[in-house]
Amino acid sequence: RPLERVGTLCAERVSPCSTFKIPNSLIGLETGVLADENAALPWDGVKRSRPEWNRDHTLASAIKVSTVWYYQELARRVGTERMQKLVSAIPYGNADTSSGIDTFWLGRSIKVSPDEQVAFLERLRLSQLPFSERSQRIVRDILVQESRGPIAYRGKTGSCGFDEAKDHGWWVGWVEKDGKATVFAMLVRGDDAYGPVARRLTENQLKKRGLLAP
Secondary structure, eight states, X not given: OOOOOOGGGGGOOBOOGGGXXXXXXXXXXXXXXXXXXXXXXXXXXXXXXXXXGXXXXXXXXXXXXXXXXXXXXXXXXXXXXXXXXHHHHTTOTXXXXXXXXXXXXXXXXXXXOHHHXXXXXXXXXXXXXSSOHHHHHHHHHHTEEEEETTEEEEEEEEEEXXXXXXXXXXEEEEEEETTEEEEEEEEEESTTOOHHHHHHHHHHHHHHTTSSOO
């Protein structure tokens, strides 16, 4: 069950930013560009703003620290034609990858709404996306933030404050507790609206509902 829906804003499409790493992971696995969660890509030696990006990464480590260059290289290896075909097959938001194979999710052509994020994640949770069960299982596993006792908590941040995007941040995922699932997509907008802010606000709500430990 989703958290409460806030008016028409949940139907408004914006850039997915780094939450697109979820479908990008699925597509990398499904096309065979990535063998599994341990598939490594070498760092290109370019020093970037986040020190944790400046090393070789696997799929599992790249999604954990949201390594942009890893997913850009993954997208280039998938290629324009296969990427467009599979994004359309989901379908994911407006499914528009036209603004560049390694940038279309970074505040550019592809847009997705909170409602669409929730629907996409629910299908991933239930293995109902047009990908193999194996690909969907691997992606579910690499999204795990916490797995303790009756609770399994998965999520991914996304931050936008660049290029054509207005400042906004995402935290999307789901919590499973006692056999019940709560799927969420938190979108925050405005100054200093980044993924970690969306995550904090979401977790406050989940804790109030007893879905996460205080």
